[in-house]
Amino acid sequence: MREFGERVGRVLRGGEVIELVGDVGAGKTTFVRGLAAGMGVTETVQSPSFTINRVYETGDGRRLVHYDFYRLNDAGIMANELGEAMLDDKAVVVIEWADAVANILPDERLTLTIQTNADDTRTIDAVVSGEASDELKEQLQ
16 A cells, blocks of 8 residues: 555645545555655654644645544534645645545545455555546556
8 A cells, every 4th residue: 555655646746636435444544654755755644533634744845635534524614624725736635534525525536445355455446537637547557
């Protein structure tokens, strides 16, 4: 998962929205750690399960904004913050457990569904919506 995340992180420019879908323990945070490394983030990436979000700066002016809505049925004011982050063309926004904010997610996004297999390997299904997300998927193949 981490290696795949690094590959994705190396091609991101900012302005992308990535929705991560998967059970607890599927590897979503491991993917984000790789994504951060690929973007050039030097901080230690931690799960935002208890803080709802974390922001990491890169050396080139981009930001990785990581949300985890696992513990929320209603995102409340965090939905407003997420909406602002998604408008920032320097931010790469990653959202876990997006059900609480489904009504504000942009049509233009990459949705990665991570499944854990019986042999403890992972399968990733990518669904793209929008031209930029389609370009991202092409770059990763």
